[in-house]
Amino acid sequence: MTAKAESSSVSVGAQIRQDIIHGVHPPGGKLREAALAKQYEVSRIPIREALRALEAEGLVESRAYSGSMVAPSPTEDAEDLFEIRIVLESATAKRAAKRAAQQSSGEAPDDRWRAIRKEINEILDAGDIVIGQEHYEDLAVLNMRFHFAIAELSGSLSFVSLLRQISGKIEWLYSLNVTRRGPQAWPEHRDIIAAIDAGQQSKAAEVMARHVRRSRDSYFAMMAAQPEQSS
Template structure:
């Protein structure tokens, strides 16, 4: 079966978000083709797509590398989420389909059950599915794509999830879905804004992965310099 560039792009993006390819890591076509069992053609196309999304950057003499977002860029992602997610939720209250509503209600029910039982391992996947369905329900492919990309990039930039209270989070999701079901756009917007505000506040307490890595590299260089200096002046 021929593996498409889209499938390769998804695989590479998932590996970047998971940390398998850390910020700054080189992404050679040969390495990726071997890793995913494909030719270089779909790899080349996937890298171009990921560069347009901001996950990959091209450096002179180094080629394609995983991007290293600055702390300011990371903060901007949170600001964008705070602006766009309430808008998407309000639109969903006006445009969702019955099928999308059934999926959202089912996800909330599963999420609340898992959270109450302390079965936390499934919650990240359920949360991603919930937010992607809610984004699709806004009825705007452009906005849905932006929301999905934002969530992926925030998960990548900040890596580990902040210590959220799972039962409270899924209770908030349930309230949002109730407002969406009633077609109450303003209520849905307000609930989404409050939820995002709490989530963003926790994220802002984290140092972005690329910034932590840069600081660690700087500390290593400083340590080496100190050792060398000490060796020169016993």
């Protein structure tokens, strides 16, 4: 794939991801390449690549003779997803704190690490702005960018890869509760990065785990408050 085609598939993939998360393409809905190419005004090649990437994130399913379709809503998997996040993301925060200590000591200077750390500041500042403007759809995207950046800060390709596999479902769940949890959760991100910057490995892991648990508890409280669907 050429660089231009790859860029196109990433761009259209981001659009399809948001449309899945916000219900434009409902769970179980067919995702036909020709129709999507027309809708997003691209050729079928970037659509095909985008669907493959979204399948890897758990947002799309492909079945023999049936083509691609939107995966079921992750609500039934929510408890498992939060438990996975607690284990995985506390480990990423701990590793990121270890690397931060190395950067502070000059033990292993890394320009890439510093670039990611700068990006995190930009993400946090952008989140403050969208909360002030109540643009919560944007906050869901920024939230996932923050957690990805922490994984990248850890320097572990395995952590990044594992988080990517569930990132679509994480963002989907977050978007369902973003107006309730988002303004509460965002300041917690600064607590996480403060522990990482201080090189406090155990504290970074603890603060991250607490952050995810609070998101879990808020999500299930939101679900419990919803009226039951009549049969």
